[in-house]
Amino acid sequence: MGKLITLILLVLLGVYLYRRMIRKRDAADTREAPAAEDMVRCKTCGVNLPRSEAILSGGRFYCCDEHRRADS
Numbered sequence: 001m002g003k004l005i006t007l008i009l010l011v012l013l014g015v016y017l018y019r020r021m022i023r024k025r026d027a028a029d030t031r032e033a034p035a036a037e038d039m040v041r042c043k044t045c046g047v048n049l050p051r052s053e054a055i056l057s058g059g060r061f062y063c064c065d066e067h068r069r070a071d072s
């Protein structure tokens with residue numbers, strides 16, 4: 001009887017550890033997502049930069065406010 005309880009506890013522990021590992025892997029995937037961000041090109045100087053850092057104006061991207069003003 002004692003052996004059976006030990007076996008059940010080991011299985012439950014295995015399932016718990018397995019689920020925790022899956023969750024950790026999913027969390028790591030979402031953290032890596034921003035690294036695969038789209039790159040856009042500054043219309044004035046042609047430098048490539050992440051979309052979140054670019055300045056969007058009139059459907060065009062710029063690396064800085066100076067280049068946005070220089071183009072308009």
Ligand SMILES: [Zn+2]
Nearest residue numbers: 042045063067
């Ligand atoms: Zn630029």
